[in-house]
Amino acid sequence: MDIKKDILWRVYLVFLCIIILGFAIIGKTVYIQRAEGNFWKKMSDSLHLEYRELDAERGTIYSEDGSMLSTSIPYFDVRIDFAAQGLRAKNGLLFTKNIDTLSMELAALFKDFGADYYKELLNAAYKRKDRYFLLRRNINFEQYKTMGDFHLIKEGRNKSGFIFEDKEKRLTPFGLLANRTIGLAREYRDKDGNMVRKNVGLELTYDTLLKGENGRRLVRRLAGGAFVPIEGSEIEPQNGHDIVTTIDVNLQDITESALMKMLKDNGSEHGTAIVMEVKTGKIKAIANLGLQPDGSFAENLNYAIRKTEPGSTFKLLTMLAVFEDKFTTVNGTVNLENGVWPLKGGTVRDSEPHGRTNVSVKQAFELSSNVGMAKLAVTYYSQDPNKFLGHIRRLGFEQPTGVGLIGETKSEIHVPGSKYWNGISLPWMSFGYSISFTPLHTLMLYNAIANGGKMMRPYLVNSIMKDGKVVRAYSPEVKLDAICSPQTLSMLKECLEGVVLNGTAKNLANTNYKIAGKTGTALVSDVPGGYNAHIYQSSFAGYFPADNPQYSCIVVIRNKIGSKKFYGSLVAAPVFKEIADKLYAINLKAQPVYRPVVKVDSSIAFWSGYRQDFEKIFSGLGMNFRDSSGKKSWAYVQRENNQNTAKILKTETGVMPNLKGMGLKDALYLIESLQLNASVRGVGKVFQQSLAAGEIISKGQTVYIDLN
Numbered sequence: 212m213d214i215k216k217d218i219l220w221r222v223y224l225v226f227l228c229i230i231i232l233g234f235a236i237i238g239k240t241v242y243i244q245r246a247e248g249n250f251w252k253k254m255s256d257s258l259h260l261e262y263r264e265l266d267a268e269r270g271t272i273y274s275e276d277g278s279m280l281s282t283s284i285p286y287f288d289v290r291i292d293f294a295a296q297g298l299r300a301k302n303g304l305l306f307t308k309n310i311d312t313l314s315m316e317l318a319a320l321f322k323d324f325g326a327d328y329y330k331e332l333l334n335a336a337y338k339r340k341d342r343y344f345l346l347r348r349n350i351n352f353e354q355y356k357t358m359g360d361f362h363l364i365k366e367g368r369n370k371s372g373f374i375f376e377d378k379e380k381r382l383t384p385f386g387l388l389a390n391r392t393i394g395l396a397r398e399y400r401d402k403d404g405n406m407v408r409k410n411v412g413l414e415l416t417y418d419t420l421l422k423g424e425n426g427r428r429l430v431r432r433l434a435g436g437a438f439v440p441i442e443g444s445e446i447e448p449q450n451g452h453d454i455v456t457t458i459d460v461n462l463q464d465i466t467e468s469a470l471m472k473m474l475k476d477n478g479s480e481h482g483t484a485i486v487m488e489v490k491t492g493k494i495k496a497i498a499n500l501g502l503q504p505d506g507s508f509a510e511n512l513n514y515a516i517r518k519t520e521p522g523s524t525f526k527l528l529t530m531l532a533v534f535e536d537k538f539t540t541v542n543g544t545v546n547l548e549n550g551v552w553p554l555k556g557g558t559v560r561d562s563e564p565h566g567r568t569n570v571s572v573k574q575a576f577e578l579s580s581n582v583g584m585a586k587l588a589v590t591y592y593s594q595d596p597n598k599f600l601g602h603i604r605r606l607g608f609e610q611p612t613g614v615g616l617i618g619e620t621k622s623e624i625h626v627p628g629s630k631y632w633n634g635i636s637l638p639w640m641s642f643g644y645s646i647s648f649t650p651l652h653t654l655m656l657y658n659a660i661a662n663g664g665k666m667m668r669p670y671l672v673n674s675i676m677k678d679g680k681v682v683r684a685y686s687p688e689v690k691l692d693a694i695c696s697p698q699t700l701s702m703l704k705e706c707l708e709g710v711v712l713n714g715t716a717k718n719l720a721n722t723n724y725k726i727a728g729k730t731g732t733a734l735v736s737d738v739p740g741g742y743n744a745h746i747y748q749s750s751f752a753g754y755f756p757a758d759n760p761q762y763s764c765i766v767v768i769r770n771k772i773g774s775k776k777f778y779g780s781l782v783a784a785p786v787f788k789e790i791a792d793k794l795y796a797i798n799l800k801a802q803p804v805y806r807p808v809v810k811v812d813s814s815i816a817f818w819s820g821y822r823q824d825f826e827k828i829f830s831g832l833g834m835n836f837r838d839s840s841g842k843k844s845w846a847y848v849q850r851e852n853n854q855n856t857a858k859i860l861k862t863e864t865g866v867m868p869n870l871k872g873m874g875l876k877d878a879l880y881l882i883e884s885l886q887l888n889a890s891v892r893g894v895g896k897v898f899q900q901s902l903a904a905g906e907i908i909s910k911g912q913t914v915y916i917d918l919n
């Protein structure tokens with residue numbers, strides 16, 4: 212009996228301990244839920260919540276006349292939270308009631324699948340309670356606005372569950388035009404899946420201003436690694452600044468077309484052409500075209516700010532040095548040795564045999580004689596090369612131009628005592644070899660001659676704007692008040708005009724206006740094989756009209772072994788002349804006074820664009836407004852019987868809509884949605900379009916629109 216009692220006592224004790232432990236667990240559970248519940252809920256949220264950045268809208272880059280050179284177009288990903296309270300309330304009454312209508316609306320909008328497909332897709336996701344269901348990627352702004360009118364989506368995000376994630380796509384309405392200088396602002400994922408942002412040109416230089424300040428949004432992590440935004444948690448981003456450049460769109464088009472034509476005709480490798488306003492230093496056009504693997508040309512590198520041996524265009528500086536130091540004048544003589552002059556360490560040769568010996572210094576320059584320039588340098592500077600180099604330094608060739616573009620390469624100028632200096636460095640430097648700097652440096656010098664000796668800093672940006680207001684303006688800046696004496700300046704002008712009248716650029720002479728400038732033909736060394744590869748660089752730098760200079764210009768073209776021509780007078784000079792002729796005809800030639808007949812502009816009573824915008828504007832201004840558009844997304848508004856009336860603006864797939872009366876952004880949205888390319892001129896509202904309204908269109912066509 213004692214053994215039985217002992218066993219029972221132990222069993223009862225264990226049972227009692229289990230009961231006590233159970234009550235302890237229950238008590239602890241109640242305590243955690245009631246007393247510590249909020250703490251653990253917050254802890255859970257902290258593990259499943261995080262902030263995500265919201266990208267600010269990138270600023271727009273404009274030409275000087277207000278045309279958009281680079282702007283951002285919004286795109287959206289569409290997702291649905293099928294666990295949203297509104298969709299689940301009353302056993303999914305709202306979802307069940309709208310599923311048929313929503314399916315038909317989606318099928319009509321996207322035109323890829325029927326309503327039955329969308330209904331089945333949405334029902335399946337609803338049953339799974341998918342919290343972050345991806346319905347569509349990259350819908351455009353017009354589609355986004357259309358979806359905003361869908362019956363279910365109009366109920367709001369909490370009820371409909373629809374989430375629109377906005378992104379942006381950078382658009383250059385003028386395509387290739389000044390593309391490398393304006394720059395790229397693009398995103399892509401690298402091989403590791405990381406998002407990479409790559410900018411060049413002005414997009415890179417002014418990136419911190421253009422990109423604005425990002426906002427933040429609180430998101431909750433769901434099963435499977437998806438994140439759902441929490442409504443009302445957004446910190447709005449601050450949109451970027453706008454940049455107004457000095458670029459003239461029409462002049463840029465002329466410059467790029469002339470350069471492209473020569474590159475194609477001559478089979479050249481790449482080239483650059485820059486046009487500068489003489490008095491201010493504003494860069495009005497800058498074209499950079501390089502040969503692509505498929506045989507086309509594109510703005511792949513900014514050759515305007517990449518160093519290269521200048522060749523004979525540098526002879527102007529040699530002339531400046533000998534004139535300014537009073538060693539000789541235009542009437543001084545120099546022996547050209549029939550175009551061949553042996554030197555210790557090498558032989559100086561003129562590009563063509565000419566049989567000339569004693570000529571004037573001016574004639575040597577007009578003939579572009581290497582022997583003549585080398586003799587001047589050796590005769591007057593061999594005992595003190597630093598005196599010659601002092602002119603180069605004083606004119607700023609060792610320093611960046613100050614144009615305000617990231618990526619400008621550093622000049623290379625050899626000096627006595629360095630490992631690159633030898634017995635032929637000085638004579639070779641006198642005609643543009645053994646020295647490297649950018650074409651823009653050369654243009655600065657020629658522009659200074661045209662500007663009465665005053666050297667201007669070249670610049671590309673007129674102003675920086677925020678919300679339509681100028682926050683910073685840039686004005687012309689003088690780098691050097693006088694590059695030389697008035698006597699030297701007069702002789703240099705005489706020499707540059709002589710090149711066109713009597714020398715290597717006689718093919719540029721015309722009876723309408725005078726051109727002054729200098730040709731250049733140089734072997735290039737920065738290729739496999741160096742100078743022995745016999746690849747030539749053709750150039751021409753100058754200004755016009757010579758008697759009242761308004762614009763300076765430089766053209767530099769690198770040829771290939773198989774190029775048809777290589778002399779600067781035959782390759783670069785014709786590009787300069789085409790630019791100068793067209794610019795003279797458009798802007799410089801005296802035009803008769805035109806007195807237009809004043810009449811009422813009917814366009815002020817006609818607007819076209821997004822219907823809801825009109826509704827808000829007229830309502831906010833308290834103006835009469837009658838809507839007969841049938842609540843369509845796009846409408847045109849006309850003044851009828853002293854009342855503003857909205858009517859349907861037809862927008863059909865494959866058919867060109869009527870853009871007249873639209874602002875530029877609305878017009879670009881429509882053009883982009885139709886997969887067309889846009890070319891824009893002017894500012895204001897659209898008053899003319901190249902593809903007529905109602906015309907059948909095809910993907911990739913270009914529509915030219917003029918704004919008044």
